[in-house]
Every structure is written in C-alpha cells, then in structure tokens.
Amino acid sequence: MSEKRIFSGIKPTGDLTLGSYIGAIKNWVELQNEYLCLYCIVDMHAITIRNDPETLRRRSLEQLAQYVASGLDPERNIIYIQSHVPQHAELSWILGCYSMLGELNRMTQYKDKVSKGEENLNAGIYTYPVLMAADILLYQSDLVPVGEDQKQHVELCRDIAIRFNHVYGETFKVPEPFVPKVGARIKSLTDPESKMSKSDDDPQGSIFIMDSPDQILKKVKRAVTDMENRVTFDTEKQPGISNLMTIYSSATGKDFDVITEEFEGKGYGAFKNAVAEAVIELLRPIREKSEEILADRAYLTEIYTSGAKRAAELAEPTLKLVVEKLGFVPRG
Numbered sequence: 001m002s003e004k005r006i007f008s009g010i011k012p013t014g015d016l017t018l019g020s021y022i023g024a025i026k027n028w029v030e031l032q033n034e035y036l037c038l039y040c041i042v043d044m045h046a047i048t049i050r051n052d053p054e055t056l057r058r059r060s061l062e063q064l065a066q067y068v069a070s071g072l073d074p075e076r077n078i079i080y081i082q083s084h085v086p087q088h089a090e091l092s093w094i095l096g097c098y099s100m101l102g103e104l105n106r107m108t109q110y111k112d113k114v115s116k117g118e119e120n121l122n123a124g125i126y127t128y129p130v131l132m133a134a135d136i137l138l139y140q141s142d143l144v145p146v147g148e149d150q151k152q153h154v155e156l157c158r159d160i161a162i163r164f165n166h167v168y169g170e171t172f173k174v175p176e177p178f179v180p181k182v183g184a185r186i187k188s189l190t191d192p193e194s195k196m197s198k199s200d201d202d203p204q205g206s207i208f209i210m211d212s213p214d215q216i217l218k219k220v221k222r223a224v225t226d227m228e229n230r231v232t233f234d235t236e237k238q239p240g241i242s243n244l245m246t247i248y249s250s251a252t253g254k255d256f257d258v259i260t261e262e263f264e265g266k267g268y269g270a271f272k273n274a275v276a277e278a279v280i281e282l283l284r285p286i287r288e289k290s291e292e293i294l295a296d297r298a299y300l301t302e303i304y305t306s307g308a309k310r311a312a313e314l315a316e317p318t319l320k321l322v323v324e325k326l327g328f329v330p331r332g
C-alpha cells in the first residue's frame with residue numbers, strides 16, 4: 001500500500017444524505033485502494049450546534065455503521081470518532097495561534113451563519129476551520145476528499161500549514177483538496193439553488209441514505225423541474241433537471257449526453273421514475289447493511305476502539321514534532 005494518506009470526516013449533525021454520499025463517501029470508497037485513509041466521525045465539529053446528547057451519541061454510531069455499509073473496510077482504513085483522539089484538540093489550539101482573524105472572517109460558511117443571524121453564534125463556529133486544519137495536518141495527509149462547500153476550508157488549511165512551515169521549517173505536509181468532477185454540489189430537490197443538506201428545514205429537499213424506496217420515489221417525483229420538457233444539462237435554465245441528471249449520472253455512471261439521448265421525447269415523468277429507481281438501487285444495499293451492522297454493537301465498538309488507537313499512533317509523531325518546534329519543554 002502507498003504511504004500516501006487521506007483524511008476526511010463528516011459531522012454527525014443529522015442523517016447522512018445522498019449529497020454527502022455522492023460528494024464525499026462514494027469517493028472515499030474508491031480511494032481506499034490507493035491510500036492509507038483515515039475516515040472520521042467529527043463529533044467535536046458537531047457541537048458547534050446544540051444537540052440532544054442521546055441523539056448525538058446515536059447519530060455518531062449510525063454514521064459509523066453507514067461508513068462501513070457504504071463499503072469502507074474497517075481493517076484497511078482507520079475509522080474512528082474524533083473526540084477519542086485528543087491530539088486533534090491539542091493541535092487545534094496550537095494552529096489557532098497561526099490562523100489570522102482576517103482569514104477566518106472570510107470563510108463563507110461562517111459568514112452565511114452570521115448573515116442569516118443564526119442563534120447560538122459561538123466561538124466554535126468561528127474556529128471550526130482551525131479544528132478541521134488540525135484534523136488534516138495531524139496525519140500529514142496528502143489528499144482531502146470533500147464536496148465543493150468544503151474546498152475553502154481545505155485551502156485555509158493549506159495556508160496555515162505553509163505559514164507554520166515558513167516559520168519553523170518543514171513540519172506539515174501541505175494537503176490537496178479532492179473534489180469530484182460530477183456531484184460536488186448536489187442541490188435540494190425542492191430548491192435547486194441551494195445545497196442538499198442534512199440539517200435542511202425541509203426534509204422533502206433531501207434524500208437520506210436510510211430513506212425507504214417509497215420515500216425516495218415520492219421525493220424524486222415531487223422534485224422541482226421546469227417547463228422546458230427536455231432532459232438537458234443547463235444549470236442556469238434548468239437547475240432542477242440538471243441536479244437530477246447529476247444524481248442519475250453518479251448513480252449509473254452514464255454521461256450527460258447519454259442521459260439526454262436516453263430520455264429524448266420521453267418527458268419528465270419517465271425521467272423521474274428512472275432517477276428514483278437508480279437511487280433506490282444505489283442506496284438499498286447500504287441501508288440494509290447499515291441496519292445489520294447497527295444491530296451488532298460489539299462490532300461497532302471494536303471498529304471505533306481500534307480505529308482510535310491506530311489514529312493516535314499516527315498522530316503522536318506529528319504532535320511531538322510540533323511541540324518541539326514551538327519550544328515547549330518535552331514531557332518528563
């Protein structure tokens with residue numbers, strides 16, 4: 001196996017959507033053969049919003065089951081829960097002292113939350129990208145597979161690494177974002193201008209990995225389209241249809257022109273049925289396998305316990321190097 005490393009994570013703030021599957025997890029599965037991969041359940045990122053404690057615990061374990069059910073091999077990859085490896089928090093504090101207010105002020109995700117006047121605008125929301133940089137840099141990661149919305153955070157992570165290396169000499173590997181060509185930003189089915197997301201107020205806009213075939217069919221049938229009556233990829237004029245084409249393309253591997261040809265003269269009804277069918281078949285094995293894995297609590301515990309142990313072993317040399325460079329007195 002190559003020594004090149006991958007880090008990525010998802011926060012357990014809601015049920016995983018088709019967006020996070022296509023934008024992130026699907027690529028994680030493909031990359032696991034080529035890299036040493038760490039796939040994390042970033043529960044410390046999740047507490048930037050208020051959670052019911054029982055729900056957070058349940059979601060973290062469900063997300064773990066869904067990672068494995070999606071095809072991530074827990075032996076080959078390091079799958080674990082962020083809060084189990086305290087080195088993330090340690091490095092995050094340090095990197096906070098090498099992150100500039102001006103940089104953090106420019107982060108779109110943070111700016112959106114401020115401009116929407118969201119409740120509970122806490123300091124964690126502001127320093128969120130610093131913790132994310134710590135996640136990535138702790139493991140000397142080469143590649144970070146994420147959806148489009150996270151690219152800016154990975155770029156900030158690179159800037160922090162470059163700054164630190166400039167002051168102290170080569171310390172961190174400078175990582176690259178890996179954003180898929182198709183499916184980097186799956187849109188809401190009810191509002192094709194905005195991202196499909198697990199915390200959307202309108203659950204009809206998102207397809208969840210655990211949705212039943214019936215729920216998927218209903219949601220796709222109700223998806224917003226247009227009056228053009230042509231299955232063509234045009235995000236300006238036909239954002240809803242283009243989104244469904246992206247989903248269909250990711251699920252079947254077909255190119256856009258092949259899809260256009262397939263539905264020539266057939267109307268949106270037939271297209272929507274085909275999209276729903278493809279998504280149902282894509283998600284069915286993942287949902288069934290997740291349920292199986294979730295029922296085996298001992299197996300889940302084994303995965304996250306051994307994952308955290310292996311992650312901590314990889315994190316330790318980086319942290320040791322960093323504190324040495326900073327001038328902290330070594331531990332006795």
Ligand code: ATP
Nearest residue numbers: 013019020023024146147184185186196197198199
């Ligand atoms: P939240 O609603 O809690 O902010 P989210 O649904 O936006 O969550 P994240 O946990 O932020 O999902 O994202 C997990 C990963 O999936 C990230 O790499 C993100 O870029 C990717 N991702 C999330 N939603 C989409 C989407 N609609 N299209 C493509 N990629 C996505």
Ligand code: LTN
Nearest residue numbers: 007008009010011042045132135
């Ligand atoms: N911020 C990301 C989740 C996340 C992440 C990371 C992604 C936290 N740490 C490190 C890639 C690498 C999100 O909101 N989806």
